[in-house]
Amino acid sequence: MFFAKYLRRELRHRMRQAVFIALGLALGVGLVVTVSAASAGVKTAQSKVLSALYGVGTDVTVTGAAPSPPKPGQAPPKGAQLIQMGPNGPETCTSSGKCTSMAGKTQENVTSNYAGISASKMAAAARLRDVAAAAGGITLSDTSITFPKSDPDALPQPVSYTVDGVDISDTSLGPLSSASLTSGHSFTAAESDSYVAVVDSGYGGAHDLKVGSVITIDQAKYTVIGIVSQPQGSNPPDVYVPLARAQAMSSVVPTDLKDEVNTIYLTAASAADISTVSKEVSALLPGTTVTTASSLASEATGSVNSAASLANSLGRWLSVLVLIAAFAVASLLTMAAVARRAREFGTLKAIGWRSRRIVGQVLGESVALGIAGAAAGVGLGFAGAAIIAAIAPKLHETTGGNSGQVASGSSGAPAGARMVQIGGNPTHTVAVQLHPSITPGVIVLAVVLAVAGGLLAGVIGSWRISQLRPADALARVA
Amino acid sequence: MYKLTGVTKLYQKGRRTVPAVRDLSLVIGDGEWLAVQGRTGHGKSTLLNLLGGLDRPTEGSVEMDGTDLGALRETRLTRLRAESIGFVFQTFNLVPTLSAAENVEAALIPLGTGYSARGKRVAAALEQVGLADRGAHLPTELSGGQQQRVAIARALVKDPKVLLADEPTGNLDEDTRNEIIGLLERLWRERGLTLVLVTHDSSVARRAQSAGLMNKGRLTIRRAAAPPAGPSARS
Numbered sequence: 001m002f003f004a005k006y007l008r009r010e011l012r013h014r015m016r017q018a019v020f021i022a023l024g025l026a027l028g029v030g031l032v033v034t035v036s037a038a039s040a041g042v043k044t045a046q047s048k049v050l051s052a053l054y055g056v057g058t059d060v061t062v063t064g065a066a067p068s069p070p071k072p073g074q075a076p077p078k079g080a081q082l083i084q085m086g087p088n089g090p091e092t093c094t095s096s097g098k099c100t101s102m103a104g105k106t107q108e109n110v111t112s113n114y115a116g117i118s119a120s121k122m123a124a125a126a127r128l129r130d131v132a133a134a135a136g137g138i139t140l141s142d143t144s145i146t147f148p149k150s151d152p153d154a155l156p157q158p159v160s161y162t163v164d165g166v167d168i169s170d171t172s173l174g175p176l177s178s179a180s181l182t183s184g185h186s187f188t189a190a191e192s193d194s195y196v197a198v199v200d201s202g203y204g205g206a207h208d209l210k211v212g213s214v215i216t217i218d219q220a221k222y223t224v225i226g227i228v229s230q231p232q233g234s235n236p237p238d239v240y241v242p243l244a245r246a247q248a249m250s251s252v253v254p255t256d257l258k259d260e261v262n263t264i265y266l267t268a269a270s271a272a273d274i275s276t277v278s279k280e281v282s283a284l285l286p287g288t289t290v291t292t293a294s295s296l297a298s299e300a301t302g303s304v305n306s307a308a309s310l311a312n313s314l315g316r317w318l319s320v321l322v323l324i325a326a327f328a329v330a331s332l333l334t335m336a337a338v339a340r341r342a343r344e345f346g347t348l349k350a351i352g353w354r355s356r357r358i359v360g361q362v363l364g365e366s367v368a369l370g371i372a373g374a375a376a377g378v379g380l381g382f383a384g385a386a387i388i389a390a391i392a393p394k395l396h397e398t399t400g401g402n403s404g405q406v407a408s409g410s411s412g413a414p415a416g417a418r419m420v421q422i423g424g425n426p427t428h429t430v431a432v433q434l435h436p437s438i439t440p441g442v443i444v445l446a447v448v449l450a451v452a453g454g455l456l457a458g459v460i461g462s463w464r465i466s467q468l469r470p471a472d473a474l475a476r477v478a
Numbered sequence: 479m480y481k482l483t484g485v486t487k488l489y490q491k492g493r494r495t496v497p498a499v500r501d502l503s504l505v506i507g508d509g510e511w512l513a514v515q516g517r518t519g520h521g522k523s524t525l526l527n528l529l530g531g532l533d534r535p536t537e538g539s540v541e542m543d544g545t546d547l548g549a550l551r552e553t554r555l556t557r558l559r560a561e562s563i564g565f566v567f568q569t570f571n572l573v574p575t576l577s578a579a580e581n582v583e584a585a586l587i588p589l590g591t592g593y594s595a596r597g598k599r600v601a602a603a604l605e606q607v608g609l610a611d612r613g614a615h616l617p618t619e620l621s622g623g624q625q626q627r628v629a630i631a632r633a634l635v636k637d638p639k640v641l642l643a644d645e646p647t648g649n650l651d652e653d654t655r656n657e658i659i660g661l662l663e664r665l666w667r668e669r670g671l672t673l674v675l676v677t678h679d680s681s682v683a684r685r686a687q688s689a690g691l692m693n694k695g696r697l698t699i700r701r702a703a704a705p706p707a708g709p710s711a712r713s
Contacts (some may be wrong), residue, residue: 002580009575332667347571350532351632352560352588354553471524471533474567 004369007364014337018369021330025373025453026380028319028326029446033381036445037436038388044437059274061265061291062125062281064115084422090147104149109131110163110218110249114202114289116260121285125264128280130273135173136261138165138246139237142217152334161203163217165261166248168192173265176228184226186209193244197222201229203238217241218249326373327453334366334461345465346473355466360464363455370454374447381446385436479640479672480506480529487524487536487695498524500695502538506712508639511666511673513683516692522676523644525692529674530563531555542640560588564633566662568645570625572617576626579604579613585632603635604628607661623654629662634665640665643675647682659685 011018037224092107093099105131117136126134143160164175168187171177176186182201197217199209204227209215213224222241230236247257266281268274268423282290345358465473487499498521506512506529516522528540531547540547542562547555559565564585572581582600593598604610607627617625627645633641633660643662647655659682666673673685683689690699 002583005580006573006576013575343571344573347565347567347573348584349556350530350559350565351585352556352636353584354556354588357588469533471527474527474532474571 003361003364006361007368010361010365011368011460017333017337018372021333021454021457022123022369022372022376024326024329025370025450026376028323028453029374029377029450030380030384031322032449033397033438033442033446034384034388034436035319035377036442037381037385037438038315040439041385041388041436042441044435056067059268059271059292060266060277060281062266062285063113063289063291064262065287065289066114068281102147104145104147106146108142108144108219111141112257112262113141113142114262115287116257116262117264117288118260119261122261122264124284125266125281125376128277128284130269130277130280132269133170133173133267135167135170135265136243137167137174137263137265138243138257138261140165140246140249141162141261142239161238163239163241163246166240167243173267174263176240179228179230179236182227182229184224186226186228187240191225192242194242195220195222195245196225196227196242197226198240199224200236200238200240201227202236210378217238218308220249258357300375323449323453327456330366330369330457331460332452334362334457338461338465342465342468342473346468346470346475349470350474359462359466362465363458364456366458366461367451368454369457370451371447373454374450377450378443381442385438388436389424479508479543480504481539481541482528484527484541485535485540487521487528487533488536497508497695499528499535502695502697504690504697504699506672506674508672509670511663511675511687513686513689514674514676514692514697515678515680515683515689517678520692521691521695521697522678523563524695525697526642526644526676530565531559547685556588559638560585562595562639564636564638564641566626566629566643566646567643570617570622570649570650571631572625572628576615577614577616578609578620578624578631581617581628582632582635585635589636599635600631603631606634606665607631621654622650623657626650626654626658630658630661630665632643634669637669638671640672640674643673645676645678647677647679648674655679655682 069437084093088101090102091099092102119136122134122136125131128415139158140163142163143158145156145158147156152408166174166176166187168191171186176198184198186198187196196217199213199215204210204213204224209224209227211226214221215224216222217239222239222245228240243261247259247261249257266277268277278290278292281288348358482502482504485499485502485504486497489496489498500521502525514522514525524533528535528547529542531540531542531550531662534548539549542558545558547558550558572578573584576584579600582603583596586596586599600613601610604613607630609624609627609631610626612628614619617628620628626649629645641662647658650658662675663672663685665671673686675682677683688699690697
């Protein structure tokens with residue numbers, strides 16, 4: 001076909017310029033693809049984080065109020081053990097001033113991460129019209145600290161693990177909902193009140209626990225009946241026990257949770273009802289914290305959020321600017337090429353070519369460059385996404401309250417004494433790897449942008465030649 | 479073939495108005511060979527542009543076979559050039575990226591001629607100008623004389639009524655010039671074309687049937703056409 005032959009010959013004739021235009025378009029388009037891929041990857045990472053923190057099937061989580069960290073000079077929470085570093089090392093003292101040395105001893109505390117919610121309040125939440133399912137749970141932290149016999153000034157770090165009391169009558173909600181059993185078995189109905197535990201595979205591996213092992217929680221021995229693993233990136237509890245056993249733990253700080261839960265997991269009737277359920281629960285249970293995926297996203301901090309801002313603001317603007325520059329360069333170069341060919345086009349008009357045909361030829365050349373730019377741009381985009389995937393560090397997202405910490409000074413303690421709070425309300429930090437993803441939609445967008453850029457350049461470049469009279473065009477010096 | 483009546487063409491150069499052709503009246507018969515001489519800038523090429531419909535007169539009329547070219551719409555004019563008028567330029571004006579055969583073929587594209595028919599006509603046109611074996615060569619691979627032959631083939635492949643040649647030998651050496659003029663003369667005789675040839679070369683002008691002199695936009699016919707020696711002119 002003459003059109004294609006002429007097009008091919010002309011582009012080959014000005015190969016350098018054609019490559020320059022195509023590369024410019026490719027750069028702009030490649031940046032758009034890379035930024036879109038990174039943005040999509042960050043969105044995926046965010047949703048992975050949120051579902052890891054949130055669990056599968058749970059639309060709304062209700063938790064009791066979180067305890068505040070101790071301030072210097074403040075009395076410890078009820079049930080908490082005040083250990084001070086005296087002149088002879090760590091010691092615990094009664095209100096009457098009698099002190100006992102803690103050197104060489106271990107102090108264990110089980111802390112409730114949230115205030116309790118009564119069974120009746122939980123039942124009321126479950127009866128809400130837009131709630132499809134409800135399950136209660138207890139989230140605890142078991143913290144122990146072992147004081148050395150010698151070196152009285154040493155301040156040992158507490159060792160914590162998390163314990164979740166699970167409603168075994170309905171494990172489709174709550175912390176076990178997305179777990180996979182790797183050995184042993186999960187809780188049975190007969191074990192609802194037994195001293196049995198299921199252990200997370202990560203925690204079990206670190207502590208050499210297997211089915212049949214025995215662990216101590218709140219000075220009671222629990223037999224491990226199963227090992228489970230959770231999806232990658234999630235932050236699961238270390239140990240699961242039946243809810244009844246968690247409620248029966250007597251030394252929970254600040255207060256035990258008999259007949260109570262401190263977390264309610266709710267499933268809304270539909271995705272559209274989540275917001276309604278959230279409002280209804282907040283009104284029904286004032287003082288609790290009601291969390292949905294979107295509210296968790298807004299309070300989350302960490303590199304996932306930073307990456308999202310970077311991709312959405314800087315990345316997007318940069319790719320728009322580069323695209324505009326690429327379009328401008330393509331247009332200018334096309335105009336220059338067309339101006340150089342004025343006599344050629346004048347001759348074609350003289351031998352009977354209509355302006356429309358000549359414009360079509362120029363547009364065809366520009367679109368061909370646009371297509372070449374699109375192909376190269378998509379390739380560049382894939383390369384950019386691969387580079388990001390290879391070099392991007394793991395992203396972290398953190399939500400939650402405080403962790404066990406050291407504060408200086410205490411009420412009634414000798415000057416220079418330090419106070420240690422054992423246990424606390426741990427933060428949840430989830431790590432995910434960024435995997436940029438290029439969707440078919442982004443590829444189509446890239447092709448459209450590059451072809452549009454080529455078309456724009458062709459229209460601008462050929463407009464003048466279509467207006468030129470043949471006699472004037474022929475008079476131009478080549 | 480042509481009847482020009484009181485034709486004037488004015489160009490605007492900034493604030494100045496430049497008359498390229500002034501009040502020109504002329505009749506060119508079918509099959510006539512008219513050579514137009516004159517110095518550079520005296521309106522020879524402008525006259526050719528008006529005859530070819532590449533430009534429109536400011537005043538007067540240019541009629542071709544009874545049709546006023548100045549009154550035609552651009553699309554109709556373009557169609558007329560595609561079908562009936564062939565051009566040969568001083569600088570050959572071949573498309574540099576197309577081969578000799580493709581340059582000739584370009585003249586058939588506006589006529590919608592089919593692929594195989596185009597091939598045959600192109601081959602015949604190149605044969606007529608003695609370049610049957612040079613069809614695949616690019617213009618840069620041809621000599622000046624060969625390029626002008628390709629341009630002549632391009633002008634004649636569509637079997638036009640009129641051939642307008644603007645200084646066709648201006649860029650050629652003497653021997654090649656004679657070759658090209660000889661070729662044009664032969665084709666004029668064989669096809670019964672109406673040929674209007676612009677030249678500043680008297681030896682070329684002498685070979686034409688009739689000759690005129692353009693001087694400051696006015697044409698003076700110095701030698702009127704004698705009855706043609708070859709086949710009768712096309713009607």
